[in-house]
Amino acid sequence: MNVLIAGAGIGGLTTALSLHAAGIDDVTLYESVSEIRPLGVGINLLPHAVRELTELGLGDELAELGVATSTLSYFNRHGQQIWTEPRGRAAGYHWPQYSVHRGRLQLLLRDAVLERLGADAIRLGSPVGDARSEGGRTSVAVVGGPDAGTRVTADVVIGADGIHSALRRQQYPDEGAPVWNGLILWRGTARVRPYLDGLTMIMAGDAMQKFVAYPLSAVGDDGLQTVNFIAEYRSEDPEPGASDWNRGADPSAVLGRFADWDFGWLDVPAVISAADEILEYPMVDRDPVERWTFGSQTLLGDAAHAMYPIGSNGASQAIIDARTLAFQVGTVDSIDDALGAYEAERRPRTTALTLSNRSMGPEQVMQLAYERAPGGFGDIELVVPYAERAEIANRYKQAAGFVPELLNERASLTVPVPADD
Ligand SMILES: Cc1cc2nc3c(=O)[nH]c(=O)nc-3n(C[C@H](O)[C@H](O)[C@H](O)COP(=O)(O)OP(=O)(O)OC[C@H]3O[C@@H](n4cnc5c(N)ncnc54)[C@H](O)[C@@H]3O)c2cc1C
Numbered sequence: 001m002n003v004l005i006a007g008a009g010i011g012g013l014t015t016a017l018s019l020h021a022a023g024i025d026d027v028t029l030y031e032s033v034s035e036i037r038p039l040g041v042g043i044n045l046l047p048h049a050v051r052e053l054t055e056l057g058l059g060d061e062l063a064e065l066g067v068a069t070s071t072l073s074y075f076n077r078h079g080q081q082i083w084t085e086p087r088g089r090a091a092g093y094h095w096p097q098y099s100v101h102r103g104r105l106q107l108l109l110r111d112a113v114l115e116r117l118g119a120d121a122i123r124l125g126s127p128v129g130d131a132r133s134e135g136g137r138t139s140v141a142v143v144g145g146p147d148a149g150t151r152v153t154a155d156v157v158i159g160a161d162g163i164h165s166a167l168r169r170q171q172y173p174d175e176g177a178p179v180w181n182g183l184i185l186w187r188g189t190a191r192v193r194p195y196l197d198g199l200t201m202i203m204a205g206d207a208m209q210k211f212v213a214y215p216l217s218a219v220g221d222d223g224l225q226t227v228n229f230i231a232e233y234r235s236e237d238p239e240p241g242a243s244d245w246n247r248g249a250d251p252s253a254v255l256g257r258f259a260d261w262d263f264g265w266l267d268v269p270a271v272i273s274a275a276d277e278i279l280e281y282p283m284v285d286r287d288p289v290e291r292w293t294f295g296s297q298t299l300l301g302d303a304a305h306a307m308y309p310i311g312s313n314g315a316s317q318a319i320i321d322a323r324t325l326a327f328q329v330g331t332v333d334s335i336d337d338a339l340g341a342y343e344a345e346r347r348p349r350t351t352a353l354t355l356s357n358r359s360m361g362p363e364q365v366m367q368l369a370y371e372r373a374p375g376g377f378g379d380i381e382l383v384v385p386y387a388e389r390a391e392i393a394n395r396y397k398q399a400a401g402f403v404p405e406l407l408n409e410r411a412s413l414t415v416p417v418p419a420d421d
Pocket of ligand 1: 006008009010032033040126128162165187301302309314315318
């Protein structure tokens with residue numbers, strides 16, 4: 001069986017590694033950029049995704065690359081704590097939760113693909129489009145680069161080509177641009193003194209304005225660590241800017257919005273001021289669709305279910321898609337049945353998550369605290385009782401598939417490959 005994957009992002013690369021682990025070696029990735037550079041800033045890998053990468057044999061590399069998150073805490077815009085919970089191993093998972101640099105994770109996955117599948121497995125500078133399924137196989141057109149104008153045929157074609165997916169657009173030509181919720185995200189990294197225990201992810205604010213921070217490195221000899229931040233605010237503009245992950249922003253505009261957000265335990269303006277560069281991105285997603293699979297082609301990752309970066313699930317869900325797809329392809333006899341089972345497992349779950357993220361997912365507690373006590377509170381228990389806060393946190397873990405006991409006990413998605421005689 002040969003498989004063609006459109007896009008060598010986190011989803012596409014993990015799919016290639018997962019198929020290889022399931023015994024399928026004839027896998028080629030077509031990637032539009034001519035060089036994979038460590039772009040982006042931080043992302044989070046939740047324990048369900050860390051489990052999958054660990055079972056792909058990347059646990060040690062991941063531990064070197066990432067910072068194991070100890071705690072997740074929510075605060076209001078005055079720095080008062082609304083909710084806190086342990087994360088990763090501290091919460092009883094068998095796997096940690098990591099904050100990692102997105103681009104470095106992509107390079108780690110790329111190197112593993114080249115090592116395991118061979119130097120020709122990734123065709124750079126080769127955007128693809130126009131996928132046509134016929135007679136049980138699918139051909140795609142290479143639409144740029146040295147092979148532009150040729151068509152490539154494969155038994156299975158996977159569209160892992162991100163939020164602006166060409167393969168999705170072909171099936172949903174009237175879909176248009178991603179859907180914007182009016183929020184602008186300013187993303188950056190800064191070398192600053194550690195806050196709290198130096199391993200905690202924090203979110204402060206509400207649906208109008210929010211600041212997220214998490215460490216991306218250990219504390220250095222200079223007493224500083226790299227902290228990733230996302231400053232969000234609700235824009236008055238009627239239209240979003242381009243949803244391009246690498247668009248720069250004016251730091252003074254960001255600072256102006258957060259000038260009085262010094263909580264004592266975290267000085268938000270100081271973090272923003274220390275940023276090397278700030279990137280701007282509108283908070284966009286895609287409406288869930290009713291079908292991913294068309295003949296022997298399907299969609300995966302952001303191409304299938306781009307969601308708001310709420311609850312830290314974008315990259316994690318792409319990784320779980322990849323492992324689920326490879327498990328089905330590696331264990332089910334017919335390709336139609338395998339792709340059908342993959343979609344039946346993943347589409348309802350990611351649809352529910354996309355919709356949950358639209359109503360703030362686990363961050364709903366922040367909005368409730370704001371609506372009930374906009375000026376701050378003396379005792380959070382009198383504003384949003386513990387049972388209500390815990391219910392919101394647990395419901396999201398259920399939807400996203402990372403309830404500790406369920407994840408720890410769930411059967412592995414590794415396909416048993418018979419040993420050679
Ligand atoms: C440059 C970049 C920076 C990012 N930075 C962040 C960040 O800082 N924080 C965050 O939360 N998320 C970021 N993301 C998104 C995040 O990586 C994804 O939400 C998540 O990892 C799911 O990955 P994916 O593989 O489905 O999509 P993506 O990571 O978007 O990967 C899609 C890949 O497909 C390629 N591609 C696109 N069109 C074609 C085509 N027609 N043919 C072939 N290849 C194609 C793209 O170049 C890309 O490599 C970034 C994505 C990109 C591409």
